[in-house]
Structure formats: structure tokens, C-alpha cells
Amino acid sequence: MKLDITTLEGGSAGSVELSDAIFGLEPRADILARMVRYQLAKRRAGTHKSKGRSEVDRTRKKIYKQKGTGGARHGAASAPQFRGGGKAFGPIVRDHAHDLPKKVRALALRHALSAKAKGSEIIIIDDVKLSEPKTKLLLGHFSKLDLSSVLVIGGAEIDVNFGLAARSIPNVDVLPIQGINVYDILRRDKLVLTRAAVDALEARFK
Known part of the structure; x- marks a missing residue:
């Protein structure tokens, strides 16, 4: 050419x-x-990052007793379903x-x-x-x-x-x-x- x-x-x-x-x-x-x-x-x-339930600054104390409340059983308030809890399966720092x-x-x-x-x-x-x-x-x-x-x-x-x-x-x-x-x-x-x-x-x- x-x-x-x-x-x-x-x-x-x-x-x-x-x-x-x-x-x-x-x-x-x-x-x-x-x-x-x-x-x-x-x-x-690849620096996007969210906090999981083990990283948020919330109490690990059981929020109320296991039985007798009429509500679902729950442990720490850092669980993903609670406001202020950690994110489930959120992004982590990684190489793409x-x-x-x-x-x-x-x-x-x-x-x-x-x-x-x-x-x-x-x-x-x-x-x-x-x-x-x-x-x-x-x-x-x-x-x-x-x-x-x-x-x-x-x-x-x-x-x-x-x-x-x-x-x-x-x-x-x-x-x-x-x-x-x-x-x-x-x-x-x-x-x-x-x-x-x-x-x-x-x-x-x-």
C-alpha cells in the first residue's frame, strides 16, 4: 500500500x-x-468499596430476646436488613x-x-x-x-x-x-x- x-x-x-x-x-x-x-x-x-456487617460501627449486642416478642429473631443490629447495617454482597476493592x-x-x-x-x-x-x-x-x-x-x-x-x-x-x-x-x-x-x-x-x- x-x-x-x-x-x-x-x-x-x-x-x-x-x-x-x-x-x-x-x-x-x-x-x-x-x-x-x-x-x-x-x-x-477497582477502588469502589462498601462496608459489610463486620465493618460497620454498630453494637454486636442482641437487639432483643430470642423468644416471646412476637417478632422475628434477630442478632446484631449490623445485619444488612437494618438501617445503618452493613451491605450484603457489596462491592469490594479488586483488580478488574x-x-x-x-x-x-x-x-x-x-x-x-x-x-x-x-x-x-x-x-x-x-x-x-x-x-x-x-x-x-x-x-x-x-x-x-x-x-x-x-x-x-x-x-x-x-x-x-x-x-x-x-x-x-x-x-x-x-x-x-x-x-x-x-x-x-x-x-x-x-x-x-x-x-x-x-x-x-x-x-x-x-
Whole structure:
């Protein structure tokens, strides 16, 4: 697959041949769904917590005698059926992450890249650098490239000025190549890859 390379200002900078093994697969929704579920489950804090009957601060004394009252038998006032008692089967602190084979994760990334390539939603840019950290300047470049919802993947390090200019723009994410992931690729309309990012991806899946 051959794509033209553009500059941040909208000019031409040649072309690049993309590997069909990375960008030419037939996307499978089931693999992408598994990966998104894996990512979202892994990022959950799992810190939600309610107190059980052994944790609430209520007396453990039997509230009234066992027999002769005409009412149901009860023990401590900390039982779940009483106001102020502990919660039955409430949430506890736990890890929501689950396993997903490494090969499936790698395959999911290739399918996500292929899905963007199939939909003509990939733009290759020579480099993402700004002379000064001005959001207005970057918005002007994005308007020339018709970018409003975009994930920008740079090289090993993101240009400081570009990162500062982009961080206050809604629906724009900027990541180094190490941070590329399926969820962020799919949640934005366009995917912008630098020449360095393309080289890193091809070296990674070689």
C-alpha cells in the first residue's frame, strides 16, 4: 500500500510504501472488541468499596430476646436488613484486569491499523514539530489537513512545542510510538503517523 507523505503545513514530502502485513489485513471486529475490553478493564481503578456487617460501627449486642416478642429473631443490629447495617454482597476493592495473549494483543494492533487504512483514515506526516508552542498555530495546520478528531503518533519522543500546543485542543491525542494502542486508534476519526512512527511499526512487526 502506497501513501503520500505530507508536511504539517500541507505540502508534499514524497511517498511511503506501507507493509500489507501491518496495514493490509481484513479487520476483525471480534479481535478489536476483545482488545478494547482488555484495555478498559485494565485501567479501572477497582477502588469502589462498601462496608459489610463486620465493618460497620454498630453494637454486636442482641437487639432483643430470642423468644416471646412476637417478632422475628434477630442478632446484631449490623445485619444488612437494618438501617445503618452493613451491605450484603457489596462491592469490594479488586483488580478488574484479565489476561489476553500477547499474540492476540499484537494482532489487534495490526487490525486496528488496517481498519484505519481500509477506511482511508491514515495520514502520513513527515514530522510533527512547531517553532513555538502556539495552539492557534497548530489549529491552523490542522484545518489545512481537515483534522478535528485525531490521534497523532510521533517518534520515540514528541516535540515539546507540539505537545504543549496540542494538549488543550479537544479530541486531539498525541502519543509517542511506544504508547500506540488499539483503543486510542479507534476512538478518533483520523490517525496521523510520522515517518519515524511508520519505521518503528515496521521494525516492531518485522
